[in-house]
Amino acid sequence: MSSVYDTVPPPAVASSLESTPRVAIAIDHASEHNFWSDLTLDVMRGGVFVATYHALPLGTAVEIELGLAGDDPTLLRGVVRWARAHHDGSDGATGLGIAFVEPSPDDAARIRRFVETVRQPLLFESDLAGRAGSAPSLH
Numbered sequence: 001m002s003s004v005y006d007t008v009p010p011p012a013v014a015s016s017l018e019s020t021p022r023v024a025i026a027i028d029h030a031s032e033h034n035f036w037s038d039l040t041l042d043v044m045r046g047g048v049f050v051a052t053y054h055a056l057p058l059g060t061a062v063e064i065e066l067g068l069a070g071d072d073p074t075l076l077r078g079v080v081r082w083a084r085a086h087h088d089g090s091d092g093a094t095g096l097g098i099a100f101v102e103p104s105p106d107d108a109a110r111i112r113r114f115v116e117t118v119r120q121p122l123l124f125e126s127d128l129a130g131r132a133g134s135a136p137s138l139h
Contacts, residue, residue, distance in 0.1 A: 021060065023050050023098070026067035028118070032093045035111065035121035043121045044108050047078055047099040055096075056080045062098055068114050077101040082124065097124055 025033045025048070032051035037043045048064060056062065060080045067073040078098040086094040103111070115121050 020063055021056060022063040022065060023052075024065040024067075024073070025050055026069075026073075027114070028069045032095075034119065035115055036097055036124045037121045039123070039125060041121075041123075043111060043115050044100060044103065046121060046124065047081065047097060049093075049095055049097055049122055049124075051093040051095040053086065053094055055083060058083065061101070064098060068110065069118055071110070074107055074110070076103050076107055 025031075027033050027035070027048070034049050035043045035046065036049045037046035048066065050064075058080050062078050062080065064076040064078050065073050066076055078100055080096050081099040082097040084092060084095055084097070
């Protein structure tokens with residue numbers, strides 16, 4: 001039985017942004033895109049969920065052009081850590097979980113402020129991904 005989730009461990013070395021794909025998203029109180037965190041509830045140890053049908057291989061380095069609730073966009077680096085595939089009858093959006101790679105202190109503070117005041121992050125229990133018979137959950 002296959003899971004709708006796939007995961008990879010965090011990257012050891014960030015790759016060059018010159019040949020990486022770019023995703024441009026805006027997150028507000030109601031967008032399908034959202035931040036995600038692991039069981040620590042620290043969104044900086046998580047990343048951003050990009051609702052998309054465009055698949056990227058796990059481990060792909062990406063640029064994230066991120067706009068938050070009317071602010072000017074900022075450019076962050078990330079890596080595809082997990083994917084949620086489309087299945088009929090599924091409750092959640094299809095997309096990619098992109099982990100942050102060394103965000104600037106200003107970007108980290110801005111994101112933390114957003115999740116504290118505008119919208120809580122999704123919880124992605126990535127520690128379950130390696131267990132046989134278990135599928136991680138996205139709440």
